[in-house]
Amino acid sequence: xxxxxxxxxxxxxxxxxxxxxxxxxxxxxxxxxxxxxxxxxxxxxxxxxxxxxxxxxxxxxxxxxxxxxxxxxxxxxxxxxxxxxxxxxxxxxxxxxxxxxxxxxxxxxxxxxxxxxxxxxxxxxxxxxxxxxxxxxxxxxxxxxxxxxxxxxxxxxxxxxxxxxxxxxxxxxxxxxxxxxxxxxxxxxxxxxxxxxxxxxxxxxxxxxxxxxxxxxxxxxxxxxxxxxxxxxxxxxxxxxxxxxxxxxxxxxxxxxxxxxxxxxxxxxxxxxxxxxxxxxxxxxxx
Ligand code: PDD
Numbered sequence: 001x002x003x004x005x006x007x008x009x010x011x012x013x014x015x016x017x018x019x020x021x022x023x024x025x026x027x028x029x030x031x032x033x034x035x036x037x038x039x040x041x042x043x044x045x046x047x048x049x050x051x052x053x054x055x056x057x058x059x060x061x062x063x064x065x066x067x068x069x070x071x072x073x074x075x076x077x078x079x080x081x082x083x084x085x086x087x088x089x090x091x092x093x094x095x096x097x098x099x100x101x102x103x104x105x106x107x108x109x110x111x112x113x114x115x116x117x118x119x120x121x122x123x124x125x126x127x128x129x130x131x132x133x134x135x136x137x138x139x140x141x142x143x144x145x146x147x148x149x150x151x152x153x154x155x156x157x158x159x160x161x162x163x164x165x166x167x168x169x170x171x172x173x174x175x176x177x178x179x180x181x182x183x184x185x186x187x188x189x190x191x192x193x194x195x196x197x198x199x200x201x202x203x204x205x206x207x208x209x210x211x212x213x214x215x216x217x218x219x220x221x222x223x224x225x226x227x228x229x230x231x232x233x234x235x236x237x238x239x240x241x242x243x244x245x246x247x248x249x250x251x252x253x254x255x256x257x258x259x260x261x262x263x264x265x266x267x268x269x270x271x272x273x274x275x276x277x278x279x280x281x282x283x284x285x286x287x
Contacts, residue, residue, distance in 0.1 A: 003080040004115040024093030028150030031055035032091035039282025058146040083118040090114040130251030131167035138171035157181040177232040184208040188237035193222040207241040214273045237264035
């Protein structure tokens with residue numbers, strides 16, 4: 001049985017309970033992180049902690065733990081769970097009051113929770129055939145840079161994609177492709193890797209940032225620029241990225257093939273760089 005951590009205590013996941021008055025339950029009033037673990041080591045923890053702080057300050061919740069304390073808790077959580085590759089999920093809600101009221105209660109203590117689930121190990125890139133996606137209108141709120149637990153629009157969008165036989169929904173806002181329902185978006189055009197710039201319209205993905213770092217360090221041309229819907233359909237390659245998905249090549253969008261209809265050469269190159277990086281983390285040589 002997986003082990004979870006709730007408000008300072010490690011316990012079996014099934015025994016972890018919070019109040020029905022928790023504002024996470026009542027209002028989706030909280031934020032979260034998903035952190036990959038490679039070879040038992042937390043991936044890019046400092047980046048995830050910084051984004052957690054940004055999300056918390058965006059919704060005016062005080063982080064109940066220091067970064068050092070989070071690191072200790074999460075490392076112990078990883079050690080108590082099975083498998084060397086895992087995905088840690090952590091969340092902080094505003095906590096539980098004695099009644100339901102939209103406005104913030106006084107003197108409320110945040111609820112802090114973490115659990116971890118197994119992740120498949122290194123992928124065999126030669127076996128990747130790519131995924132299909134559909135485009136849908138971006139029906140989310142205007143603060144998508146905050147990693148809020150309030151995910152009903154994302155849930156509805158992803159479900160529509162699943163029902164259309166696709167892996168992900170690519171969200172369109174005012175004619176521009178923004179990101180996936182739970183992933184960031186990249187296109188490749190004429191050998192240049194392009195992803196939309198960070199803004200309140202999208203989540204600043206940790207995977208996204210690493211890909212840009214890897215591109216810069218390996219002389220792969222890249223640009224942060226808005227992606228018009230027409231450019232999405234005209235791209236040579238399209239990728240979706242996230243902590244759990246890593247880099248997924250998209251081979252068709254709305255039933256139209258992307259590029260040649262197979263995973264492209266720059267996806268292959270970047271995925272090798274990404275896997276090399278994950279292996280360096282496994283060996284303790286990168287963070
Ligand atoms: N989601 N955009 C959205 C809307 C996301 O929900 C996610 C990740 C990303 C990618 O961010 P990162 O590279 O830091 O994982 C982009 C996580 C995995 C989830 O909700 O499960």
